Amino acid sequence: MSARFERFTGTMAPLPIQNVDTDQIIPASYLKVTDRSGLASGLFCRWRYRDGDPEGERNAGFVLNQPQHQNARILLAGDNFGCGSSREHAPWALVGYGFRAVISTSFADIFRSNALKNGLLVVPVTGEVSAALFDAVAADPATRVTIDLESRTLSLPDGGEAAFDVDPFARRCLLDGTDQLGYLLKQAAAIGAFEAEHPSRLDTRSA
């Protein structure tokens, strides 16, 4: 899947919880789909809805149900966001809901990799920047930030800027709107040469 990200300006939904695991982002009961659709309703559903049921009553206190954060397209989360299961349904659900980026002090490896393949930018920031953003959103939910992937900078509410790291290859793919599989397919000759030099010890069809 190709996805593009250049620059995005918007408000943030604050989720000041550490170690948000992918089971919370999208529970296993949603993993029976055979496509990528229909996951947005399951996003954080155990926190969003009483009894976890999207048909049921909403938990008014949860950030995605608060009127002032309805239009937020940037998630501002606690440390180690996306830990646990490798399910790519997690970024699919976040993107399906409308999120364009997640800001956190740290991300789990597999989630980071999955997100960047789906146009969901992960923006790692220092603890200091994270705390300043949470404070700014608490003071004014309409606080906007700009994430610029070309310059790898996050514009801060106080007028400053914070640089962020991003895998340079994933960045190029997002800026160009190209996908990583295309890049791999172009290496067919090198892969063929590798296979010729390294005969495999295994044939899964043999048992």
Add this chain to the structure above:
Amino acid sequence: MTSASTRTLFEKIWRRHLVTAGERGLPATLFVDLHLVHEVTSPQAFTALAERGLTVRRPDLTLATMDHSTPTDPSIDDAKLRVLDPEGSAQLDQLQANCERHGIPLYAMGDERRGIVHVIGPELGATQPGMTVVCGDSHTSTHGAVGALAFGIGTSEVGHVLATQCLLQHRPNTYEVQVDGSLPEGVVAKDIILAVIAKLGIGGGTGHVFEYTGEAIRALDMEGRMTVCNMSIEGGARAGLIAPDEVTFDYLEGRPMAPSGEAWEAALEDWRSLPTDEGATYDRTTTIDGSALEPMVTYGTNPGMAIPIAGAIPEDRTIEPEKRASFLKALEYMALEPGQQLQGKPIDVVFVGSCTNSRYSDLLAAANVLRGRKVADGLRVLVVPGSDAVKRQAERDGLAQVFVDAGAEWREAGCSMCLAMNGDQLAPGQYAVSTSNRNFEGRQGAGGRTFLASPLTAAASAITGRVTDVREVLS
């Protein structure tokens, strides 16, 4: 830094799988020796292939099984499943169709080779030292127990491997986790890994590959090593490795997909060259005294929130201020208090199973505690073997009868209540002692509360109906 002539186990495996090394910020192209596939994380990858008119490059290096959403209730056949769980059933059908179309061997329902993907890989001898192994499942780290570089991938990457047998990867850092000493009685592999995660934190290994070393690791049998490597991901590391040794070779010899004859001898020579060289160094190192470990149990909503079973939940004042809100949120979910003891806490369910602890030795450990005893009144105990082969062996050897006689449910192989996709789940508010790997909110059923522990602790708790120190039952 490691000098040019000395390398770690990880570096050796990494280097020999580089199709292109990657430079100037580009990722390396890493060849994959074995790609394991299951029903839940593959459908969209096959669709991506179809949309581009691509085929599976190496079906001979690909192996599929059904495990995540399969029923473990022996009375549910295909026809019943279609009614009970039409979505899950359709997903299984789709895996079957995809595998048939691309010539991928599939162990479908009823196949004697079927089981949890991370149980059958080693069991069949498909995962071997020095290999790269991937699967759309974070517990792929399990296969590192045989000295393979094994890690979980997302569905986009499943598509990449299906189409090219390769992955784009940045080289992770290395992290030696050295566990010295010999384990006291009642302390097993599961307690080691829970203690490691409690020490390093669940993000402690992010960006790294663990290599477990030390006397306590070397003394583990293969299945114990699988338990340790399995939960590497719960410490944030995508992969965990243990150097292959005679224990590994004895385990692999004669398995259906392991090399045989001259090929076995050649493989052995190669595998003996894999362990980390004397003098090679890791990016990070930590040391744990195995002789000081106790049976571990989790109290919170991530696997790092674990304590020795005789201990107490930390007081909130001992938690770093910026982590206190998440700590209290976890305890609120668990309906527990700071400073509380877990021992003696009444439970509703015991689950023995999952890719962490569902192998023969796990069932044997639990059966040895339960033999001649009864499950506590009103307690539900599920014993779910990791594979059909484990199930058959446990039935032949009388373990299944021990569980049934004690009053436990003896089920068909599958992931079952570890992630509760198949109907095996906790009711809201229930407490379980579980041998699985994740105690996340709702992981084992919406509103369910999980105490992760070893098969010994699970069996001891099954007898009393409370969180129980197995050492008290054994003495």
